[in-house]
Amino acid sequence: MSDNPYQALCQSMRTKVPGFKAAGIFGFEDGLMLGVDSDFPDTNRDHMSGSHVRIFDRMRSFLTMLPESIAGQMHSVVLDLASHTFFMTMDHDHTLVVMVACDVEGGNLGMLRVISKQYLDRALNILHEP
Numbered sequence: 001m002s003d004n005p006y007q008a009l010c011q012s013m014r015t016k017v018p019g020f021k022a023a024g025i026f027g028f029e030d031g032l033m034l035g036v037d038s039d040f041p042d043t044n045r046d047h048m049s050g051s052h053v054r055i056f057d058r059m060r061s062f063l064t065m066l067p068e069s070i071a072g073q074m075h076s077v078v079l080d081l082a083s084h085t086f087f088m089t090m091d092h093d094h095t096l097v098v099m100v101a102c103d104v105e106g107g108n109l110g111m112l113r114v115i116s117k118q119y120l121d122r123a124l125n126i127l128h129e130p
Contacts, residue, residue, distance in 0.1 A: 011037045013119060022036070022099070028096060030053075081104075088116075089117060096124060
């Protein structure tokens with residue numbers, strides 16, 4: 001395991017997520033990747049972290065077009081592709097984001113939600129440790 005606690009969390013998700021393909025923890029505001037583990041070959045971690053922030057920014061822009069009564073505050077984004085599902089969730093203060101990806105045959109969205117929330121809580125505990 002890594003000396004980086006966020007990296008260790010991402011590596012731990014590999015054994016928890018059915019159909020695991022990737023996991024990442026990054027800062028919401030700056031897109032800084034704190035930890036990542038991926039089965040995707042030739043993954044560019046710098047591009048990956050910046051892309052996640054842009055996805056959330058686009059979704060927030062979309063929400064501004066909706067009536068406030070239904071828009072609410074965004075907590076997660078799901079990308080459902082033909083072969084993979086990506087689930088990204090953030091804490092209420094928009095500090096950290098956990099991203100998990102699995103293949104559609106091995107995983108399911110419910111599991112991604114539960115596991116992502118658990119690991120987000122663990123990452124926030126690391127962030128707030130004295």
